[in-house]
Amino acid sequence: MENQLNKKEGISGPVFYTCADAAMQFYNKMSTRRSIRDFSDQPVDIDLVKAAIAAAGTSPSGANKQPWFFSIITDQTIKDCIRKAAENVENAFYATSNLKKWIYPVESTCIATGILLTSLHLSGLNTLTHTPRPIGFLNSILNLDKTFKPLMLVVVGHAAENAWLPPIQKKHSTEIMKIY
Ligand SMILES: Cc1cc2nc3c(=O)[nH]c(=O)nc-3n(C[C@H](O)[C@H](O)[C@H](O)COP(=O)(O)O)c2cc1C
DSSP states (O other), rough: OOOOGGOOOETTTEEEBBBBHHHHHHHHHHHOOOOOOOOSOOOOOOHHHHHHHHHHHTSSGGOOOOOOOEEEEEOHHHHHHHHHHHHHHHHHHHHHOGGGGOHHHHHHHHHHHHHHHHHHHHHHHHEEEOOOOSSSSSHHHOOOTOOOOOOOOEEEEOOOOOOOOOOOOOOOOOGSSOOO
């Protein structure tokens, strides 16, 4: 199926990507992402970071509260300060904590869900993030072990032609970031 949103003007005329192509391209791209713990001195183009934060700011949020704020740290003194503080708490943490308890299931699943929503959007599909509470009823309906803690429902489909969109505003990207 052709996705008009993904139409691109090429040198010899328009090129059309199918929704399945878009989903596979996104998957291929995302499967190359790794956490890096050694960085070079090459400067980062701050416009790329601003664009990424602007994209993050398009995320769905409960009651459209957009409860995020991103601080971009370029100042070396502040970076040194943060590094020192982070190393201090990490040293104390590893000395005293039961590591098995600290696997960040909610944070990790939220990041995965963000990537899931992005892929579905690039595929031309529509989604609703739905969070009925308490959501434990899913365990019995889906016969999931009690160790699974459902977080949210992601409803996936094609929007009806007359689908109603509430007239909400999203914060401007400059409202959700500050450069230090
Ligand atoms: C919520 C969360 C917290 C993390 N905390 C740390 C951390 O404190 N230190 C670290 O070196 N990596 C941290 N990571 C990175 C994970 O170790 C890493 O994502 C995981 O091992 C998978 O590797 P990958 O990112 O290269 O795919 C964290 C990742 C997530 C999602």
